[in-house]
Amino acid sequence: MGAGIAEVCARAGLDTVVCEVDAVAARAARDRVAASLDRAVRRGKLAPDAAADALARTVFTGHLDDLADRQLVVEAVVENPAAKTEVFAALDKIVEDPDAVLATNTSSLPVMRLGMATGRADRVVGLHFFNPVPVLPLVEVVTSLHTSAATTAAVEEFAARTLGKTVIRSQDRAGFVVNALLIPYLLAAVRMAESGFATAADIDTGMELGCAHPMGPLKLADLIGLDTVASIAESLYDEFREALYAPPPLLLRMVEAGLLGRKTGRGFHTYDQA
Incomplete structure (x- = not known):
């Protein structure tokens, strides 16, 4: 990303x-x-x-210090609250321009939490791209309770006019718009495979040919990364406490086993790493 x-x-x-x-x-x-x-x-x-x-x-x-003169920093580290909070606290000290925007590409973590790790929460915003970034046209702009109108306007103009992306806004809730809808669908596919109801290949073929999806749910989960899917699911479940957001045991075991999808060569499907 x-x-x-x-x-x-x-x-x-x-x-x-x-x-x-x-x-x-x-x-x-x-x-x-x-x-x-x-x-x-x-x-x-x-x-x-x-x-x-x-x-x-x-x-x-x-070297993080090489970001000192930036006007916009987009954080895209691992989807881990502690890691992201640490990065934002460091950026707050390093980035010299007080009007610089610190944006996060998080898929699900609260923007507010990251903003409060800095002394400039009004300049912290969610700028969530989709993978692969050069191909997919959407960006979610996510504002916390502290994000200023000026910051929101600046990142929307950056995403739309400078990068040519389509922008949608979301409140600062776990999963934002797209993943709040997508992740329960992916988890339902994992549960279906876990139960033996259908194979991963048949689940994906069913959604590709039966619903005209460009990619089946388990192939998509592999593309996203099963660790990232599990992390987003856990964030959603922590916030809403609804069963449809709970990561299935099979997904958690695959993450523990290092079977993370395309990036490791094996997830619900097998991939050529050459």
Whole structure:
């Protein structure tokens, strides 16, 4: 997700800095962005010169301090409350411009919690992209009780005019609009497979051919990452305490086993990692 967000920013002509946990991860991030740009060129979606320019205007670093001069920071770390809160507390001290916006790409965590980790909660907002970011046109803008109208207007203009995305607004509730509707559907598919009612392949084929979905629910869960699906489900269940949001045991066991979907080569389906 972070690489995708960086790519769309760079393709929009913005001076972009990507911060990873260390230099090794930063090099891997550069490789991901370069590979994605190359795919866009091969598919005729992007001119070779535009791809080269986008990569040239993107800096990859392993040091959070390199974000000090940014006007907008979009956090996209692991979907873990402690990790995200730690990042926002650090950014509050590092980012020099008091008017800079600190945005989170969280799928489900409260924006308010992250804002309160800073001394500028009015400048903290949810800016939730969808994977793959260069392809999917939607962004959810999520405002907390403290997010100012100026911050909201700024990120909506950034997403819509600068990046060319379609913006929808959501209140600061777990799951926001899309995942509050999507995750119960994915969990229902997991429960169906868990019970032996149907195979993963048949569940996916049923929804693809019977409901014209471009991707079946278990393939989609694998694409999102089963750890991320479980994390979003847990956030939804913690907030609403409704059974439809509770992650099924099979999903939790697969996460414990490291079977996370496409990124590990195996989830409900098997994938070529070459």
